[in-house]
Amino acid sequence: MRRLAIGIDIGGTNTKFGFADRQGNVFYNNRIQTTGHKDFEAYFKELTGELNKTIDEHEKDTEIVGIGVGAPNANLFTGTISNAANLPWKQTIPIADLLEKEFNAKCIITNDANAAAIGEMVYGGAVGMNDFIVITLGTGLGSGIVANGKIINGHDGYAAELGHVTVKYAGRQCGCGRKGCLETYVSATGIRRTVYKLLADSTEPSTLRGISFNELSTETISEAALEGDPVALESFDYTARILGQSLANTCAHTSPEAIFVFGGLAKAGDLIMEPTKIYMEENLYPFYKGNVKLIPSKLPDENAPILGASSLIWNYRNN
Ligand SMILES: [Zn+2]
Structure with a gap:
């Protein structure tokens, strides 16, 4: 059974997501546009739809340990994103709660730069x-x-x-x-x-x-x-x-x-x-x-945002 964390990086243009193990191998990654949806609900539906598709395909051999999210103005303590200048939704979004309910797994969010720092510590040049x-x-x-x-x-x-x-x-x-x-x-x-x-x-x-x-x-x-x-x-x-x-x-x-x-x-x-x-x-x-x-x-270029986000799970939990 592979134990994987989902990493989601919400940027102003794209949302990148993937599944990573403790060693930093990314098994699947994709992206959707952050903008262009009617509202946050429509965006969330597309994102979770994409993630669920992959989970369903690999259900037998994969355990989802948790979901890490890096996003502008994301707050570790409240689990919310609020007033992010570069994101299309201006209301306060309880994204950690929503994702926990959807996937029945722990969700940890923080701002994108903190996620990059934890990614560097867990997988990159700052190990040790x-x-x-x-x-x-x-x-x-x-x-x-x-x-x-x-x-x-x-x-x-x-x-x-x-x-x-x-x-x-x-x-x-x-x-x-x-x-x-x-x-x-x-x-x-x-x-x-x-x-x-x-x-x-x-x-x-x-x-x-x-x-x-x-x-x-x-x-x-x-x-x-x-x-x-x-x-x-x-x-x-x-x-x-x-x-x-x-x-x-x-x-x-x-x-x-x-x-x-x-x-x-x-x-x-x-x-x-x-x-x-x-x-x-x-x-x-x-x-x-x-x-x-x-x-x-030292994080690998194309997967760095996903690894930053998924590293939150390995860093904040005892896995
Ligand atoms: Zn300023």
Whole structure:
């Protein structure tokens, strides 16, 4: 009998799901669109329909140990998703209860960045580490902090929002209502804003001129940088400087052994990782210098969101 956890990652565009064992082997995975349904009930019906199909096919040799969910604004303590800016439903959704009833198994939910951190601890590069931080660079900047071997949830389940620490007084407007938050500079959206600002402030020729804001992607910026485009190169340097300085500050809270970087912008590889390392190192408190590794996530790319979500089951239960 295989013992599997269901992992569900609810993103703004797609919901990815799959079945994973304790070792991180994913046996089946698929996705549905998060958007385009009449209401949450219609979405939930499609999702559970897909999962039930697979469960029915493998009923004889599979035991479902639990269901882990990673989603924006998901709260471990309440089991609900509420007011998530990037999801289509604005009401508070008791998703853990609904899934427990549907599958008659324990459901644990948390925000997507905390799920990524637990995934790193259970299956990835942080196996055996007690103190580390995961930074997820996507549309925004998410983070999960593990200290003394435990993920930090805070008193209300909303700890570790490093995307919303102020890095510039009266800086860029953030989606959260504040100004100058880290994620307005360091994220896929942040670097695009930086490119536009640099283009406006200089007259240098650049292949990025003439690309509309919506069409500009981190891949386009990376390609331009690799060809030596000065604006693209400067945008990576600027992004890395702000990230490196912020991470150096963050180290003062928990003295982590490593910081893992995960997600879309992290795929720019050395363009972002190398300068970030240099700026972080420059700004670290002397005791920490040379002592904090900055490394890309070790979770396998295509299944990382599913593994992050399913890892909640192995982490929070004694399986
Ligand atoms: Zn913010």
